[in-house]
Amino acid sequence: MTTIVLLASLLPFSYAACYLILCVVSPWGRCYRCHGRRYHRTAIGTRRDCRRCDGTGRRVRIGRRIAEYIRTEYRAGNQ
Numbered sequence: 001m002t003t004i005v006l007l008a009s010l011l012p013f014s015y016a017a018c019y020l021i022l023c024v025v026s027p028w029g030r031c032y033r034c035h036g037r038r039y040h041r042t043a044i045g046t047r048r049d050c051r052r053c054d055g056t057g058r059r060v061r062i063g064r065r066i067a068e069y070i071r072t073e074y075r076a077g078n079q
């Protein structure tokens, strides 16, 4: 019983660790706005490049942005 409780309490930490590893290994994720399709359909049916990702279909993961911010702040404080 104790091991089950212990494992359940470790689950969020292991999830966070997996996400951090994912951010390090592949910092790019699919664009939320266009789901990686790179374009939008307009009302008249024409294609238009996605403005959120500039037509690339990819965006930097939020965890990676946070890690970059922390790293920049850390380096600025240690000069």
Ligand SMILES: [Zn+2]
Residues within 6 Å of the ligand: 031, 032, 033, 034, 035, 036, 038, 039, 050, 051, 052, 053, 054, 055, 056, 057, 058
């Ligand atoms: Zn997009």
